[in-house]
Amino acid sequence: METSVDVDVSIAERTTTSEQPYFAVEELHAYYGESYIVQGVTFDIRRGEILALLGRNGAGKTSTLRTIARLDSPSLQAGQIWLEGAPIHTMKSFEASRAGIQLVPEDRRIIQGLTVEENLTLAQVAPGRGWEIERIYSHFPRLAERRRQEGVTLSGGEQQMLAIARALARDIKLLLLDEPYEGLAPVIVNEIEKILNEIKAHGITTIIVEQNAIAALRLADRAVILDTGTVAFAGTAKHVLENAELRQEYLAI
Ligand SMILES: Nc1ncnc2c1ncn2[C@@H]1O[C@H](COP(=O)(O)OP(=O)(O)OP(=O)(O)O)[C@@H](O)[C@H]1O
Numbered sequence: 317m318e319t320s321v322d323v324d325v326s327i328a329e330r331t332t333t334s335e336q337p338y339f340a341v342e343e344l345h346a347y348y349g350e351s352y353i354v355q356g357v358t359f360d361i362r363r364g365e366i367l368a369l370l371g372r373n374g375a376g377k378t379s380t381l382r383t384i385a386r387l388d389s390p391s392l393q394a395g396q397i398w399l400e401g402a403p404i405h406t407m408k409s410f411e412a413s414r415a416g417i418q419l420v421p422e423d424r425r426i427i428q429g430l431t432v433e434e435n436l437t438l439a440q441v442a443p444g445r446g447w448e449i450e451r452i453y454s455h456f457p458r459l460a461e462r463r464r465q466e467g468v469t470l471s472g473g474e475q476q477m478l479a480i481a482r483a484l485a486r487d488i489k490l491l492l493l494d495e496p497y498e499g500l501a502p503v504i505v506n507e508i509e510k511i512l513n514e515i516k517a518h519g520i521t522t523i524i525v526e527q528n529a530i531a532a533l534r535l536a537d538r539a540v541i542l543d544t545g546t547v548a549f550a551g552t553a554k555h556v557l558e559n560a561e562l563r564q565e566y567l568a569i
């Protein structure tokens with residue numbers, strides 16, 4: 317008798333989770349002081365998907381990522397953020413990170429005075445451990461070769477790899493990438509793109525913000541285009557790739 321009750325409960329739970337998106341933001345409103353920047357942003361992501369968050373300069377992409385990561389600014393004034401049923405909107409940034417939201421900021425924040433490996437092991441000190449170091453090196457051979465080198469002496473592309481690797485060293489449920497290709501030579505962009513495809517194959521749900529919209533759309537399943545802090549388009553990445561008018565209007569490409 318008890319067994320049949322257990323079975324019923326597990327079926328009920330499974331039904332519920334399959335109906336809920338893996339990650340969702342609902343009506344986010346965020347401010348830098350008096351400046352109203354994120355103006356009612358809503359979208360969701362299914363598990364394992366890559367979402368390209370696009371838009372012109374100043375559209376609010378970085379601000380949206382920072383809001384999701386629960387950094388102090390911009391400050392979230394209204395709206396909800398849900399990750400696998402956990403209310404991220406009630407959390408501080410360290411709690412959001414512990415809950416599996418890992419932001420790789422544009423400036424990468426490699427820690428000075430630490431080697432590549434120390435940057436990675438430090439990420440594993442706080443609760444919420446992710447990939448083991450050797451597993452990370454198998455995807456990032458350049459980092460494996462430079463494991464004893466000080467992180468800040470790496471090339472720009474290698475520092476970007478280290479910043480992504482460090483996010484994977486944490487328990488990761490949602491990877492937030494802010495302009496991972498910025499300032500990098502095409503050959504390095506290709507290398508990082510290959511790594512991001514490998515990460516995708518491991519089912520890591522990702523939001524990628526990129527000026528190089530075409531590269532982001534190649535990687536992504538879905539796309540959200542922001543325009544002055546609001547969602548101008550939400551749909552498939554394929555739709556944006558195939559719709560020159562849409563790209564012209566909101567991305568100027
Ligand atoms: N710390 C801040 N204080 C006040 N306003 C800010 C701050 N940071 C960004 N803004 C403003 O918020 C708006 C959105 O900026 P945000 O950096 O989110 O845009 P973005 O889409 O990431 O642009 P870019 O493509 O240039 O990186 C811009 O008008 C910007 O000037």
Ligand SMILES: [Mg+2]
Nearest residue numbers: 377378379494
């Ligand atoms: Mg930005």
